[in-house]
Amino acid sequence: MDKIIISPSKYVQGEDVLASLAKYVAPIGSRPMAIADAFVTNLVGDTVRTSFSEQNIELSMEEFNGECSRPEIDRLREISASAKADVIIGIGGGKTLDTAKAMAFYQKVPVVIVPTIASTDAPTSALAVIYTPDGEFSEYLMIPTNPNMVVMDTKIIAGAPSRLLVSGMGDALSTYFEARANAISGKSTMAGGAPTRAAQALAKLCYETLLADGLKAKISVENGLSSPAVENIIEANTYLSGIGFESSGLAAAHAIHNGLTKLEECHHLFHGEKVAFGTLVQLVLENADIEEIRTVIAFCKELGLPTNLFAMGVKELNRDKLLEVAEASCAEGETIHNMPFEVTPIKVLSAILTAHELGA
Structure with a gap:
């Protein structure tokens, strides 16, 4: 390829x-x-x-x-x-x-x-x-x-509402982890081929920038002002994440976002807010190191991104509804199949419930 x-x-x-x-x-x-x-x-x-x-x-x-x-x-x-x-x-x-x-x-x-x-x-x-x-x-x-x-x-x-920039950080948060999974599986990216080292490096830099400057940027825009941190996060949200996702590949996080659209309680959320939780679910699904998962949870919490189903507006844990989310996430053609192992709706349901508990 x-x-x-x-x-x-x-x-x-x-x-x-x-x-x-x-x-x-x-x-x-x-x-x-x-x-x-x-x-x-x-x-x-x-x-x-x-x-x-x-x-x-x-x-x-x-x-x-x-x-x-x-x-x-x-x-x-x-x-x-x-x-x-x-x-x-x-x-x-x-x-x-x-x-x-x-x-x-x-x-x-x-x-x-x-x-x-x-x-x-x-x-x-x-x-x-x-x-x-x-x-x-x-x-x-x-x-x-x-x-x-x-x-x-x-x-x-x-000068825009801070929630919009934070949502962008939620979307960008998935870039590195989806790129990493796609690189291991060797699946084709949206660019139509295998990822280059340059694209993978941009995806990693995106994540590093979010951790370093995310909270500082949020505080600046809450005051309606720019700053070096805001400049860095705008570049991360837009360019680093944009090139990173398109040329390094999507995986479970965005597929789980698509599955979450099945829940009416989540319809008020922005795209990036759902992707942030999808990222946490992907990390559980691939059995990532617990310290990495804790870092992602801490990052989301300090920015106000949802880390559990209740924070997204879900009133009760209805397993039948959550299984529908998992099934939609695993639909034919979904990017979850770019993960480097076989993914089933039951595995996704387990990851959703585990992520929910870890992020509570």
């Missing part, structure tokens, strides 16, 4: 970097179209427009209606075609960014991704999640290339 690593062509991060957005976009397109929802447009629209005005570049800016659906993608594609846009810029949260990726893919133009939060590692990936107009999951759009550029304004991100 060939070794493959994939990534955005350029990653830019810094405080107030949004004011320089046009300078970074100019080399890849002269007729940019930006999309953002109403809230984000109100938050950063003037800064973005001024940036392009100062570079004498005409910017088309359209409002994203809130759902990454086929009708919304098609609507915005028509507008971009009329404007003869030669680069698409997505500014905001995950659905806005995925819509921009899809638009650019179908229009065959470059895309620039500008997250205003750091709650997942999706911005760097060659993937968009498509929903129905009513918000139900529809399909994954697998894009052959990663975004041309990802731009992270740490001042904007630090």
Whole structure:
């Protein structure tokens, strides 16, 4: 199997970097179209427009209606075609960014991704999640290339609710452990091959950065401020985790997250909050060293990430419901089968209950 690593062509991060957005976009397109929802447009629209005005570049800016659906993608594609846009810029949260990726893919133009939060590692990936107009999951759009550029304004991100950054740390927490399991099993990654040493090193650095700077970063953003720790965690949540998961592989933690969506009590949780518990379950499933498990539990508790089912909103331990979670985690095609041993629903149920007790 060939070794493959994939990534955005350029990653830019810094405080107030949004004011320089046009300078970074100019080399890849002269007729940019930006999309953002109403809230984000109100938050950063003037800064973005001024940036392009100062570079004498005409910017088309359209409002994203809130759902990454086929009708919304098609609507915005028509507008971009009329404007003869030669680069698409997505500014905001995950659905806005995925819509921009899809638009650019179908229009065959470059895309620039500008997250205003750091709650997942999706911005760097060659993937968009498509929903129905009513918000139900529809399909994954697998894009052959990663975004041309990802731009992270740490001042904007630090001003978002701290729970979003913490959720991003929960998502990033799984990266190293899933990469480690995938390396042992030798299964193919989302990049379509075996992991490179570089991707594995980024996954490990991601974990080390979380442990070193996670709590400090949380405290800073609770005060609405950036700091060196916030800068490091934004990079860990977005770039290190993004390259780490896509080019080193997913395993049990994200599959268990998918299984947890079966529990209605968990629907209020962010993606990374469920992944954090999924990481703990994976460590139990693979019988990791108890000190490593304790380190992960302590990290989650100091940040406020859930370490047991009760903390996720589950009222009682119903084994039939938890078995449904375990069965969904083990569905055909799930990434749990990238673990370096055979995984069954009963083994997952045992790991869930054990993780719950250890994290109580």
